[in-house]
Amino acid sequence: MNPAFSVPLPRAWAEIDLPAFERNVVKIKASLPAHVRYISVVKADGYGHGVAHIVERLLQCGIDSFAVANAREGSDVRYIAPQAEIAILGPTLPEEIPQALADNLTIAVSDADEIRTLARIAGTLNRRARVNIAVDTGMGRMGIWHEQAESVFSAVADSAELDWRGVFTHFSSADSSPEYTELQRARFLAAVKKIPQARRESLTIHADNSAGLETFSRERPFNAVRVGILQYGWKPAPGSLFEKISPEPVLSFRTRVGLVKNLPAGTPVSYNRTFTLEKDSRIAVLTAGYGDGIPTAASNRAEVLVRGRRVPVIGRVTMDQTLIGADALPEVSVGDAATFIGESEGSRISIEEFCSRSDCIPWEALVSITKRVPRIYRGLRIQ
Numbered sequence: 001m002n003p004a005f006s007v008p009l010p011r012a013w014a015e016i017d018l019p020a021f022e023r024n025v026v027k028i029k030a031s032l033p034a035h036v037r038y039i040s041v042v043k044a045d046g047y048g049h050g051v052a053h054i055v056e057r058l059l060q061c062g063i064d065s066f067a068v069a070n071a072r073e074g075s076d077v078r079y080i081a082p083q084a085e086i087a088i089l090g091p092t093l094p095e096e097i098p099q100a101l102a103d104n105l106t107i108a109v110s111d112a113d114e115i116r117t118l119a120r121i122a123g124t125l126n127r128r129a130r131v132n133i134a135v136d137t138g139m140g141r142m143g144i145w146h147e148q149a150e151s152v153f154s155a156v157a158d159s160a161e162l163d164w165r166g167v168f169t170h171f172s173s174a175d176s177s178p179e180y181t182e183l184q185r186a187r188f189l190a191a192v193k194k195i196p197q198a199r200r201e202s203l204t205i206h207a208d209n210s211a212g213l214e215t216f217s218r219e220r221p222f223n224a225v226r227v228g229i230l231q232y233g234w235k236p237a238p239g240s241l242f243e244k245i246s247p248e249p250v251l252s253f254r255t256r257v258g259l260v261k262n263l264p265a266g267t268p269v270s271y272n273r274t275f276t277l278e279k280d281s282r283i284a285v286l287t288a289g290y291g292d293g294i295p296t297a298a299s300n301r302a303e304v305l306v307r308g309r310r311v312p313v314i315g316r317v318t319m320d321q322t323l324i325g326a327d328a329l330p331e332v333s334v335g336d337a338a339t340f341i342g343e344s345e346g347s348r349i350s351i352e353e354f355c356s357r358s359d360c361i362p363w364e365a366l367v368s369i370t371k372r373v374p375r376i377y378r379g380l381r382i383q
Ligand SMILES: Cc1ncc(COP(=O)(O)O)c(C=O)c1O
Pocket: 041, 089, 170, 208, 209, 210, 211, 226, 227, 228, 229, 230, 236
């Protein structure tokens, strides 16, 4: 049993540092100009952190605007945040619309067909649907193509069943190409200019995510920003609006040593024998695998921290177990924690390092920690 916890540790767990999350949120909020709304992106179970605790903490920090991927996620957030503005970022299927309306979610629309369907269902249910118009400025995903946006603007504005709340676009390369981001921004601004000024002033207008570049350094109509990964402790782009913010890591991902054994030189380990012991060796079997969120790409590449010491993953990661070399750990014993992401006795493996050794990106690593891995919260406030 780890003295930090009053219950036995599980076989694998994600530790969520809520006070660190809160400090990130407070810093981000303080860095925004007063007229700019902080829309917290909490899709995919709050980027794998557990949406209920994440939304609770955001509400305590004064954040009242959320973005989710779909209606189902929106309904979960509505349960916790009865007064908040909750925007769906992806397409809403016709059969999801009644629940989305009942929960007062703001539905993103991209074309005339979606607008007609939404207005018809809202009319039948005697409700007004909250709507954000998505504009495609070069991502090729959600939204009306920017050159055709005007017709969608008028269709929403003219509908009695629709309550037009905002307009947004999404950048494809904000973390890698300032030039392309500027092109997308210019396209978006040209489209937004076609909205009559009085109407425009009533809308929430946003484009930037955590990597958005210098949006507010010039006189522009943006009045919100959609913040995802930055609040969870990773900064994707130096030189962004959030340049001065150094977020703190929030999530640690750990498992345990389940077995320690000695094997003779020449023994191949794990499936398909991709690693062979060169000498008589001590190895340890960890109690987590790709069924918990350790990518198979980490096979023979990742490192873990045990008792503050780095040791290599050897052989293929399997569904429930991962093997590590333990020659450098003479005192290792069953039950020891093994850290894939996070700190151990003064050493740290960052999420960047974990990703670079596992062929994935931080967003993906966080949301890939599976549901059999319990989330353990530090700094929980019991209400
Ligand atoms: C439309 C949209 N806006 C904002 C975000 C948040 O991005 P980030 O996590 O990089 O801040 C995402 C994330 O995938 C998104 O799809």
